[in-house]
Amino acid sequence: MAEVRNCPKCNEFFNYTGVREVCHKCAQSEEDLYQIVYRFLRKRENRAATVERIVEATGAEEELLYKWVRKGRLQTAMFPNLGYPCDNCGHLTTTGKLCTKCQNELKAELRTFEAAKEFRESVVERDRVTYHSERKR
Structure with a gap:
């Protein structure tokens, strides 16, 4: 059963079902940002980019990059300079x-x-x- 929570990013109410930690709108913006980051990393010259370089080039937050690496969405075998703290x-x-x-x-x-x-x-x-x-x- 879903519970009502506040989105930690935009503070809007949403039904938390255990799948996403953010509301649908913020999840969609994260997905759009993921596509930008992934397109950036797919270019041969950017595959060895560091987290700082990716943040600078795409505007993605470090925490989002760490989250994607933890979840396996960004594979460290393909992008060797990625990781999480x-x-x-x-x-x-x-x-x-x-x-x-x-x-x-x-x-x-x-x-x-x-x-x-x-x-x-x-x-x-x-x-x-x-x-004894x-x-x-």
Whole structure:
């Protein structure tokens, strides 16, 4: 069931069905802008354009470009200088939410944490003393 929301771009009411985050009018203007950006990038000399160059040439917002790359509408295999910011450090990445450097740092921290946890558990186990009592009848 649809719910009524305000469009974050134009502040108009629209029925949100989970498909689009903006109203129909703003979605149409985004689609028109996408076509302009895609036509710009299809030219051989523009395929290696950076995000800044695309924004300058087409007037598209950076956030829209990042959204299209995240959704796979602009493929980084075809346009190698495109990407979107890492959620941790802000460097451009093409997959996931974190860049490769942040992923590796996180994995290293997890390994360190797991090793420390195992060490603590082994110390507790080693220091645990069990007493057995024998009952005579």
